[in-house]
Amino acid sequence: MAPVIKLNSGYDMPQVGFGLWKVDNAVASDVVYNAIKAGYRLFDGACDYGNEVECGQGVARAISEGLVKREDLFIVSKLWNTFHDGDRVEPIVKKQLADWGIDYFDLYLIHFPVALEWVDPAVRYPPGWHYDGKDEIRPSKATIQETWTAMESLVAKGLSKSIGVSNFQAQLIYDLLRHAKIPPATLQIEHHPYLVQQELLNLAKHEGIAVTAYSSFGPASFLEFNMGHAVKLTPLIEDETIKSIAAKYNRDPSQVLLRWATQRGLAIIPKSTRPAIMASNLDSINFDLSEEDIATISGFNRNIRFNQPANYFPTEYLWIFG
Ligand code: NAD
Numbered sequence: 265m266a267p268v269i270k271l272n273s274g275y276d277m278p279q280v281g282f283g284l285w286k287v288d289n290a291v292a293s294d295v296v297y298n299a300i301k302a303g304y305r306l307f308d309g310a311c312d313y314g315n316e317v318e319c320g321q322g323v324a325r326a327i328s329e330g331l332v333k334r335e336d337l338f339i340v341s342k343l344w345n346t347f348h349d350g351d352r353v354e355p356i357v358k359k360q361l362a363d364w365g366i367d368y369f370d371l372y373l374i375h376f377p378v379a380l381e382w383v384d385p386a387v388r389y390p391p392g393w394h395y396d397g398k399d400e401i402r403p404s405k406a407t408i409q410e411t412w413t414a415m416e417s418l419v420a421k422g423l424s425k426s427i428g429v430s431n432f433q434a435q436l437i438y439d440l441l442r443h444a445k446i447p448p449a450t451l452q453i454e455h456h457p458y459l460v461q462q463e464l465l466n467l468a469k470h471e472g473i474a475v476t477a478y479s480s481f482g483p484a485s486f487l488e489f490n491m492g493h494a495v496k497l498t499p500l501i502e503d504e505t506i507k508s509i510a511a512k513y514n515r516d517p518s519q520v521l522l523r524w525a526t527q528r529g530l531a532i533i534p535k536s537t538r539p540a541i542m543a544s545n546l547d548s549i550n551f552d553l554s555e556e557d558i559a560t561i562s563g564f565n566r567n568i569r570f571n572q573p574a575n576y577f578p579t580e581y582l583w584i585f586g
Contacts, residue, residue, distance in 0.1 A: 266305065267549060269531055271449040272472045273419075273426040275370065278338055279526055280549050281306025282542075283478065283535035285485075289315050295537050296322025300331055302542045308452075308476075308533040310342035310375055311360055314390045320364035338370040342430060343415070346391045348379035348406040353414035357423050359385060372424035373452055374415065376431045378573050379406040393573075408436060409443050416446045428452065431571070434467050441471060450474045454571045455525060456482035457500060457564035465528065476531040479570065480521050486570040497568070505564075509557050515548075522548035524561045 268276035282304040287295050292315040296307060300322070307323075309316055323339070326332050341364070347356040361367060381402035383391035395402040418424045428450035429440070441447060451468050455461060455477035468475045479485045482500040500506055501517040510517040518534075518541075525532050526549055534545045553561075 266303070267526075269474045269529075271426055271474055272447055273449040275425055275449075277371065277426075277450070277474060277531060278304075278306040279531045280304070280522075280546055281308055281338070281340070281476075281531060281533040283533040284309045284315060284319055285313050285535065287313070287315055287319075287535060287537065289318050291537055292318035293321040293325065295535075297325050298539055299542055300326040300337075302539060303546055304542070305332070305336060306338040306340065306370075306531075306533070308340045308478075309364070311344040311347075311356065312342070312375060312390050312392070316341065316360055316363040320366065324365050334366065339364065339366060340371040340373065341369050342373045342375035343411070344390060345376055345378045345380040345393070346383045346404075348374075348411045349382055349404055350406065350410045350414040352382050353411065354418065354421070354423070356385070357418055361423065368422055369424040371426045371428060371450060372415065372418060373428045373430045373450070374408075374411060374432075376573060377408060377429070377436055379404040379411065408440055412440060412444060416444070419446055426450070428473075434464055437467065437471070437473070447471065448473055450476055450531075452476040452478060454479050454569055455530060456480055456521065457506075457524065457561050458482050458497065458566050458568040460562050460565035462562075462565075465530075469529070474531065475529070476533060477525045478533060480525055480532055480534055481518065482521075483570060500564075503564075505560065509553070509560070512557075513551055513553070515551060516544055519544060519548040519551070520553065520557075520561070523551060523553055524558055527553055527558055528562075 267279040269279050271277050282299045296319045309319055341360050381395055381404045388397055394400055415427045419427060426449035428448040430452035451473050456479055483497045484499055500521055506517045506520055510520045522532050536542050
């Protein structure tokens with residue numbers, strides 16, 4: 265049995281899933297279909313990834329061929345920043361469900377705690393960060409409370425079984441918990457040995473919120489955006505210490521990085537279009553690192569975060585995010 269994490273909503277979430285960011289539209293259907301064949305059951309999608317239609321086609325093919333039933337899958341999607349206004353949440357979720365070709369999400373997350381002015385999906389979809397599709401940032405006045413209340417109504421209406429948040433830090437989670445009628449089931453965060461976030465994990469554990477790690481290999485995901493600190497750091501899968509730990513267990517460095525996260529209790533969502541890598545990432549759950557090796561890897565921490573909204577904006581807008 266593949267390991268699952270019990271959510272505070274009562275549902276089981278697979279601990280190892282498959283991420284869908286940067287999976288090209290041309291291959292997304294086949295990639296999802298092949299990932300289901302390889303044994304993945306959780307898919308981590310988002311409006312912003314721009315490939316929900318194709319991912320849904322991969323799911324439909326797997327279901328029509330009898331590989332899985334809908335209830336065997338755990339499909340995650342996310343609310344984009346331009347849909348935070350309370351009355352915009354349900355319509356966009358219904359569009360996203362229609363794109364996937366399904367009638368409920370297993371988990372729906374607020375992608376970022378950043379509210380931007382609504383962009384009509386008929387004008388541009390996915391809308392991205394900029395109001396004009398170029399460089400204009402237009403904040404919306406929606407508060408997290410307003411958005412979360414609308415998220416809660418998705419559960420009541422059967423549009424998502426569980427709801428959660430992503431890229432939230434401690435203060436915002438505490439604030440959310442003050443007014444939430446349904447607490448977030450999960451928190452999805454950037455998490456790798458350069459960004460260990462022990463205090464945030466402690467908070468989540470204390471509040472019964474499951475944590476999913478993204479960008480488990482650290483800078484690897486951000487090199488193409490030419491972010492200075494990503495370029496300057498040693499890729500974690502090439503690090504000599506990680507490599508020597510991997511050799512000890514006769515495993516790949518990538519598997520060590522993934523297992524470090526799952527042994528810390530997190531869910532993981534790596535992606536690959538190559539079947540051998542898909543299988544290797546899924547198999548990372550099938551060995552155990554020693555406590556000493558886990559501590560050595562945690563010792564890499566440098567509090568370096570690659571995925572920050574401010575990275576996507578011209579400097580004159582940085583004040584918006586402090
Ligand atoms: P990733 O872990 O999927 O991969 C980073 C890079 O490493 C990719 O180029 C990938 O192809 C490659 N890779 C994957 N497995 C490998 C292996 N075994 N050996 C060598 N290279 C390997 O990183 P990611 O895309 O940053 O994150 C994973 C998922 O997390 C995304 O697909 C997305 O679903 C989610 N995500 C969420 C947010 C958010 O804001 N909530 C942000 C980023 C990513």
